[in-house]
Amino acid sequence: MSDHETDPSKLPALGRMLLWVDKPGSANKIFWALAVVCGLLFLADFTFEKHGYFDVENLPGFFGAYGFIMFTGLVLAAKGLRVLIKRDEDFYGDKAVDREEYPESGLDKVDHDA
Amino acid sequence: MLDQIPTAFLFFAGAIALFALPQGRLRGALLLIVPIIAAWQVWGLEIGSHQTMGFFNFELDLMRVDKLSRIFGLIFCLAAFLGNLYAWHVRDTVQQVAALLYAGSAIGAVFAGDLITLFFYWEGTAIASVFLIWARRTEGAFHTGMRYLVIQIGSGVILIAGVALYYRDTGSIAFENMTLGSLGTWLIFLSFGVKAAFPLLHNWLQDSYPAATITGTVILSAFTTKLAIYALARGFAGTEILIYIGVVMTLFPIFFAEIENDLRRVLAYSLNNQLGFMIVGIGIGTEMALNGTASHAFAHILYKALLFMSVGAVMFRTGTSKASELGGLYRTMPKTAMFCLVGAASISAFPLFSGFVTKSIILDQAAAGHMYIVWLALVFASAGVLSHSGIKIPFFMFFAHDSGMRPKEPPFHMLLAMGITAALCIAIGVYPEPLYALLPYEVDFTPYTTSHVVGQLQLLLFALLAFGILMRTGIHPPELRAVNLDADWTYRWLLPRIIRRVAGVVGAIWNGTLAFLGIRIKSIIAGLHHSHGPEGRMARAWPTGSMVIWISVLLGATLIVSFFG
Numbered sequence: 001m002s003d004h005e006t007d008p009s010k011l012p013a014l015g016r017m018l019l020w021v022d023k024p025g026s027a028n029k030i031f032w033a034l035a036v037v038c039g040l041l042f043l044a045d046f047t048f049e050k051h052g053y054f055d056v057e058n059l060p061g062f063f064g065a066y067g068f069i070m071f072t073g074l075v076l077a078a079k080g081l082r083v084l085i086k087r088d089e090d091f092y093g094d095k096a097v098d099r100e101e102y103p104e105s106g107l108d109k110v111d112h113d114a
Numbered sequence: 115m116l117d118q119i120p121t122a123f124l125f126f127a128g129a130i131a132l133f134a135l136p137q138g139r140l141r142g143a144l145l146l147i148v149p150i151i152a153a154w155q156v157w158g159l160e161i162g163s164h165q166t167m168g169f170f171n172f173e174l175d176l177m178r179v180d181k182l183s184r185i186f187g188l189i190f191c192l193a194a195f196l197g198n199l200y201a202w203h204v205r206d207t208v209q210q211v212a213a214l215l216y217a218g219s220a221i222g223a224v225f226a227g228d229l230i231t232l233f234f235y236w237e238g239t240a241i242a243s244v245f246l247i248w249a250r251r252t253e254g255a256f257h258t259g260m261r262y263l264v265i266q267i268g269s270g271v272i273l274i275a276g277v278a279l280y281y282r283d284t285g286s287i288a289f290e291n292m293t294l295g296s297l298g299t300w301l302i303f304l305s306f307g308v309k310a311a312f313p314l315l316h317n318w319l320q321d322s323y324p325a326a327t328i329t330g331t332v333i334l335s336a337f338t339t340k341l342a343i344y345a346l347a348r349g350f351a352g353t354e355i356l357i358y359i360g361v362v363m364t365l366f367p368i369f370f371a372e373i374e375n376d377l378r379r380v381l382a383y384s385l386n387n388q389l390g391f392m393i394v395g396i397g398i399g400t401e402m403a404l405n406g407t408a409s410h411a412f413a414h415i416l417y418k419a420l421l422f423m424s425v426g427a428v429m430f431r432t433g434t435s436k437a438s439e440l441g442g443l444y445r446t447m448p449k450t451a452m453f454c455l456v457g458a459a460s461i462s463a464f465p466l467f468s469g470f471v472t473k474s475i476i477l478d479q480a481a482a483g484h485m486y487i488v489w490l491a492l493v494f495a496s497a498g499v500l501s502h503s504g505i506k507i508p509f510f511m512f513f514a515h516d517s518g519m520r521p522k523e524p525p526f527h528m529l530l531a532m533g534i535t536a537a538l539c540i541a542i543g544v545y546p547e548p549l550y551a552l553l554p555y556e557v558d559f560t561p562y563t564t565s566h567v568v569g570q571l572q573l574l575l576f577a578l579l580a581f582g583i584l585m586r587t588g589i590h591p592p593e594l595r596a597v598n599l600d601a602d603w604t605y606r607w608l609l610p611r612i613i614r615r616v617a618g619v620v621g622a623i624w625n626g627t628l629a630f631l632g633i634r635i636k637s638i639i640a641g642l643h644h645s646h647g648p649e650g651r652m653a654r655a656w657p658t659g660s661m662v663i664w665i666s667v668l669l670g671a672t673l674i675v676s677f678f679g
Contacts, residue, residue, distance in 0.1 A: 006445065006446075006520055011445050011446060012446065012448055012449075012523070014448035014449065014452070015444060015445045015446055015447075015448040017448075018444045018445070018448055018451075019445065021444075021513065022442075022516075030582075031582045031586070034575065034578060034579055034582060035579060037575055038572075038575050038576055038579050041568060041571055041572045041575060041576075042572070044568050045568065045572075048564045048565065048568075050565050051565070052481075052565070053481035053482060053484065053489075054481065054486060054489070057565075057569070061572065062569075063493075063568075063569040063570070063572035063573040063576070064572035064573070064575075064576040065576070066493060066494075066497075066573065067497045067572060067573035067574065067575075067576040067577040067580070068576040068577065068579060068580045070493075070494045070497050070498075070577075071497050071498075071500070071501060071576075071577035071580040071581065072580045072583075072584065074368060074369065074372065074494075074497070074498055074501060075372060075501070075580075075581075075584055075589070075590060075591070076589075077369060078369045078370075078372035078373050078591065079373070079589075079591045081369050081370075081373060082373045082591060082598070084599075085598045085599040085600070086373070086594070086596045086597075086598055087596060087597050087598070087599060088596065088597070089595055089596060089597055091597050091599075091607075092597065092606055092607065095253050095254055095257050096254050096257070096258075096597075097250075097252070097254035097255055097258055097324060097325040098254075098376070098597050099254065100252050100253070100254045101433065102250075102328075102429065102433050102434070103250065103251060103252060104433070106250070106327055106328060107328075107429075107430055107431075107433050108203075108430055108431065108525070109431055109432065109433055109521065110431060110521065110522040111446075111520050111521060111522060112445075112446035112520050112521065112522045112523075113520070114522065
């Protein structure tokens with residue numbers, strides 16, 4: 001495979017456009033843009049009358065708060081689960097697919113500039 | 115003429131015709147034409163029609179056409195077409211034949227109007243599909259395939275046992291809605307549950323799908339589990355226990371998917387989670403809930419295939435599907451990245467993508483039935499879907515850290531298959547009415563209301579925000595080369611060790627007994643040798659001396675016998 005420094009002019013046009021995401025500061029911009037959108041979505045809850053099946057649905061920002069808290073909880077719980085169930089890749093011996101390379105005959109490894 | 119042939123037979127005829135054609139474009143074309151003809155046939159079939167056939171004393175119904183079987187038949191044809199288009203480059207007769215037989219069996223099972231026909235096709239899917247795993251032709255794939263086959267065939271054996279008992283109880287083999295109660299119905303339910311990957315019966319799915327060939331996994335992902343969903347919707351709609359089974363199914367896989375490294379296995383967990391939503395719909399059992407299940411199965415087959423295709427495309431070019439080895443591929447595979455993002459948005463149920471217009475029917479029905487906990491769990495599971503399928507798959511493959519790999523886009527036919535599937539995902543999301551018209555019952559549902567859209571966007575984007583914070587703070591677990599234990603630990607690790615231990619104990623007892631007997635026999639021989647051998651006491655006066663002794667013994671015995679006689 002090629003090294004990290006690839007000449008951008010050799011990339012496909014779409015890939016070149018996307019290079020923006022790796023510019024310094026772009027990740028910050030994306031994050032804060034997302035935060036602003038989330039804020040707007042929270043405010044949007046006040047602009048219409050909700051008719052949910054449950055009272056809790058009618059609380060402003062319920063879905064946002066629930067999504068945020070449960071997602072965080074999920075990631076933390078999964079992290080804890082990993083402590084319990086993580087094993088080496090050869091745990092099931094060397095006759096398991098986790099240990100093998102995919103057969104080359106079924107692949108067609110080609111570099112973009114080949 | 116065409117409507118006289120059961121749809122499954124079209125696929126079987128295609129599989130035979132394959133052998134007459136040379137490898138290459140002609141075969142590829144046949145693999146694409148068969149599903150098109152089949153779909154065209156299913157489209158033209160009259161709702162309510164049947165095709166019966168005598169079989170010993172039974173009357174089998176090979177083609178029961180109603181709106182429930184038709185929508186599954188159509189999506190299976192579409193999935194077969196897309197899978198075969200994606201596999202256009204494959205020059206392996208085994209996989210080509212298996213793909214047609216497998217799709218044909220699944221479609222045959224969907225149109226089966228009786229339980230015996232269902233059984234034949236049920237086993238057909240098991241036997242045909244295992245070749246898509248074995249076609250990888252490695253030792254690991256062979257072992258995985260054997261495990262898969264044992265479980266899949268086992269499901270069929272349980273099914274036929276249940277059918278026999280059910281027939282004894284009711285005198286009928288018709289495949290209609292059943293009520294759980296007798297042993298027969300429980301066995302049928304269990305057999306469906308194995309294929310539907312119920313909790314603890316699920317591990318064949320995560321074990322086998324990452325072991326199949328790149329194209330084989332795309333095809334596998336469509337049929338077996340959705341056939342089971344169809345069978346449950348047909349046979350056990352409104353069975354309350356399914357609601358709880360479904361909820362557990364939506365929840366537990368999201369934790370495993372979060373920490374799994376092999377992205378094809380992540381997708382298998384995610385598939386399991388999506389099946390949970392469908393099972394909940396079946397458990398609720400109202401007409402709209404069943405509509406939700408059928409439509410979600412339809413949309414799911416497409417976006418799940420799309421996700422497997424995009425991971426497969428990366429694997430085809432890099433040789434791995436492990437998140438720890440990938441990253442930054444958007445630079446040279448931007449089209450694949452875009453298609454993957456469409457699949458991710460569809461499965462996460464972003465508005466304007468297919469998952470949104472189908473999954474919300476099931477959530478709406480759970481809420482309408484005032485199942486508060488069930489509804490909360492499903493909303494949580496929806497955020498979980500975003501975490502592994504919406505974020506993890508595209509992010510760690512195409513973005514995240516730069517792996518340094520600069521692979522080329524996959525071949526044109528793969529891009530085309532992904533493009534068509536992605537277009538369908540968006541089309542269903544933007545304009546769901548044609549899909550709604552195909553559903554088994556009248557649809558009374560508006561997906562695009564302000565509260566639906568805002569609520570769903572809040573759920574997803576706040577979850578995304580949480581992901582951003584967890585990544586920035588470094589709390590999010592990194593991708594590591596590892597395997598995670600799951601229920602298959604019991605039969606891949608524990609059971610062999612128990613058997614080895616038991617075999618050890620039994621072997622020790624056996625050897626001990628043999629050794630003991632050996633010593634006894636030796637000592638008897640030595641004793642005889644001592645008394646009767648050349649130097650023995652009995653041999654010293656041999657033969658006259660011992661003859662006198664034996665005559666006196668005989669005489670004594672005769673005396674005793676005659677005394678008591």
